[in-house]
Amino acid sequence: MSQTVDRALSILPLLAQGPADLGQVAERLGVHKSTALRLLRTLHEHGLVYRQEDQRYRLGARLFALAQEAVENLDVREIAHSHLVALNEQCGHTVHLAVYEENEVLYIDKVESRYPVRMYSRIGKPVAITVAAVAKLLLADLPEPERRAIAERLDYPMYTSRSLPNAGAFLKELAVVREQGWATDLGGHEESINCVGAPIRGADGRVVAAMSVSAPNVVVTAEELLTLLPLVRRTADTISREYSGTTPTKKA
Amino acid sequence: MSQTVDRALSILPLLAQGPADLGQVAERLGVHKSTALRLLRTLHEHGLVYRQEDQRYRLGARLFALAQEAVENLDVREIAHSHLVALNEQCGHTVHLAVYEENEVLYIDKVESRYPVRMYSRIGKPVAITVAAVAKLLLADLPEPERRAIAERLDYPMYTSRSLPNAGAFLKELAVVREQGWATDLGGHEESINCVGAPIRGADGRVVAAMSVSAPNVVVTAEELLTLLPLVRRTADTISREYSGTTPTKKA
DNA sequence: ACGCCTGTTGCACACAATGCAACGACTAGT
DNA sequence: ACTAGTCGTTGCATTGTGTGCAACAGGCGT
Numbered sequence: 001m002s003q004t005v006d007r008a009l010s011i012l013p014l015l016a017q018g019p020a021d022l023g024q025v026a027e028r029l030g031v032h033k034s035t036a037l038r039l040l041r042t043l044h045e046h047g048l049v050y051r052q053e054d055q056r057y058r059l060g061a062r063l064f065a066l067a068q069e070a071v072e073n074l075d076v077r078e079i080a081h082s083h084l085v086a087l088n089e090q091c092g093h094t095v096h097l098a099v100y101e102e103n104e105v106l107y108i109d110k111v112e113s114r115y116p117v118r119m120y121s122r123i124g125k126p127v128a129i130t131v132a133a134v135a136k137l138l139l140a141d142l143p144e145p146e147r148r149a150i151a152e153r154l155d156y157p158m159y160t161s162r163s164l165p166n167a168g169a170f171l172k173e174l175a176v177v178r179e180q181g182w183a184t185d186l187g188g189h190e191e192s193i194n195c196v197g198a199p200i201r202g203a204d205g206r207v208v209a210a211m212s213v214s215a216p217n218v219v220v221t222a223e224e225l226l227t228l229l230p231l232v233r234r235t236a237d238t239i240s241r242e243y244s245g246t247t248p249t250k251k252a
Numbered sequence: 253m254s255q256t257v258d259r260a261l262s263i264l265p266l267l268a269q270g271p272a273d274l275g276q277v278a279e280r281l282g283v284h285k286s287t288a289l290r291l292l293r294t295l296h297e298h299g300l301v302y303r304q305e306d307q308r309y310r311l312g313a314r315l316f317a318l319a320q321e322a323v324e325n326l327d328v329r330e331i332a333h334s335h336l337v338a339l340n341e342q343c344g345h346t347v348h349l350a351v352y353e354e355n356e357v358l359y360i361d362k363v364e365s366r367y368p369v370r371m372y373s374r375i376g377k378p379v380a381i382t383v384a385a386v387a388k389l390l391l392a393d394l395p396e397p398e399r400r401a402i403a404e405r406l407d408y409p410m411y412t413s414r415s416l417p418n419a420g421a422f423l424k425e426l427a428v429v430r431e432q433g434w435a436t437d438l439g440g441h442e443e444s445i446n447c448v449g450a451p452i453r454g455a456d457g458r459v460v461a462a463m464s465v466s467a468p469n470v471v472v473t474a475e476e477l478l479t480l481l482p483l484v485r486r487t488a489d490t491i492s493r494e495y496s497g498t499t500p501t502k503k504a
Numbered sequence: 505a506c507g508c509c510t511g512t513t514g515c516a517c518a519c520a521a522t523g524c525a526a527c528g529a530c531t532a533g534t
Numbered sequence: 535a536c537t538a539g540t541c542g543t544t545g546c547a548t549t550g551t552g553t554g555c556a557a558c559a560g561g562c563g564t
Contacts, residue, residue: 002294003551004521008257009298013314016321022542032523037543042254046261050353055542059322061353062265064360067319069268070311101302101313108316112364255520256552274511284554289512307511 385449
């Protein structure tokens with residue numbers, strides 16, 4: 001809608017791929033160097049880009065601070081956190097919390113496994129949307145047309161032989177998840193990693209977040225992990241209750 | 253430098269404090285509602301703001317993703333990480349990695365303590381700049397005029413009775429740190445928490461990052477923590493060497 | 505049904521962002 | 535050492551683009 005801002009913001013994902021110098025930025029934006037310079041300067045003043053010693057630009061510090069403040073303002077996250085920690089202390093495995101937003105599913109909290117073998121993931125990282133247990137839970141709750149639209153639009157990378165291969169299989173899986181009220185990912189993303197997840201619901205019953213417990217085969221088998229399901233569901237329900245009871249608006 | 257972009261970017265920190273509706277945004281920017289609307293729309297298209305059900309705006313998902321990609325592109329962090337993990341496995345305490353950028357010191361990596369009592373911190377969060385060991389290390393290496401300028405400009409909150417109270421004391425402490433090549437924070441931020449830190453240097457000898465080990469009194473006394481100093485310094489030096497040896501530009 | 509509040513759209517005007525060209529700093533090549 | 539080339543930076547005229555206004559639409563409460 002606003003050309004100038006649009007151009008300026010396009011610089012961010014560009015720099016996310018790695019540092020770039022003025023010429024590169026100007027070229028990839030399709031604008032004159034002087035224009036790119038001014039945009040970069042403005043971004044710089046706001047701390048969103050940083051100029052390193054070799055004069056190239058990269059993303060700046062304030063971006064972290066912003067993302068940080070943003071994530072801390074999410075009510076679900078704040079309420080859920082202590083419960084996730086408690087769950088982790090009981091079972092010892094990695095616990096994740098995720099939300100759906102604008103066609104993306106992303107982790108907003110994580111409690112690390114206490115076992116030496118950890119799975120790689122990080123808060124803020126987009127989730128493997130077609131296979132992760134939390135993604136299934138979040139998408140399964142969307143209104144039917146939107147769910148279908150997204151399913152059609154997605155790519156279905158075969159991370160492993162057990163990844164869901166296409167929109168049909170995915171939608172079918174979502175139907176199952178929706179029906180049973182919990183979800184799994186048994187080696188669909190990483191051959192040796194399994195997850196069990198449950199949804200967190202708001203006062204109106206809509207799914208607002210999803211949580212899961214993940215563990216590699218070498219620590220517990222899929223069957224053993226599934227025995228944790230009642231515990232996971234109970235934790236999710238506890239969080240749901242607490243979340244629903246919250247006064248809608250908090251502080252200023 | 254660019255008015256439009258400037259205004260648009262000013263919205264981000266504003267929303268970081270919490271969700272706001274169109275009117276509030278327009279008012280706090282000092283522009284017409286229609287202007288604010290267009291700016292917000294542009295931000296929205298880029299995923300930087302999200303419109304929640306009650307129509308209010310808050311920071312969006314892509315912000316996380318950007319911050320995430322950004323932090324993963326930092327060479328120091330990538331190189332240091334495995335060493336930090338190794339150090340954590342040896343001593344069991346929380347290990348931090350921080351950098352200085354544009355008047356701010358911020359954590360860019362962290363390995364959690366294996367002890368049940370953990371200190372609160374989060375990567376992306378600005379560091380308590382006047383007391384943290386890593387902050388002292390990073391500021392101590394700045395050229396004298398800049399160091400002095402920053403010291404004068406800072407606030408000196410008395411987190412505890414052992415916090416550094418003013419610019420004079422701070423600069424004196426920095427001189428000591430600079431001289432000895434390591435730093436501590438003994439209860440200057442949280443009464444019961446101590447840290448020992450060491451600098452990581454680039455090929456030219458300049459400090460590019462700083463690392464520290466933190467532990468609460470209830471786990472180890474300050475004296476015991478100080479016995480880890482040689483280990484911390486050795487780790488920092490190892491990282492420095494590896495970092496200096498890196499080819500300046502990596503991949504595309 | 506009415507008024508009030510908030511978000512949204514179309515439009516004319518003015519200003520602010522743009523591209524150009526010239527300059528300065530720095531590197532590399534001969 | 536001089537030149538040719540590259541890259542970042544600045545001042546300026548031109549116009550395109552962002553702006554505020556005023557009118558409209560939709561929701562909510564009374």
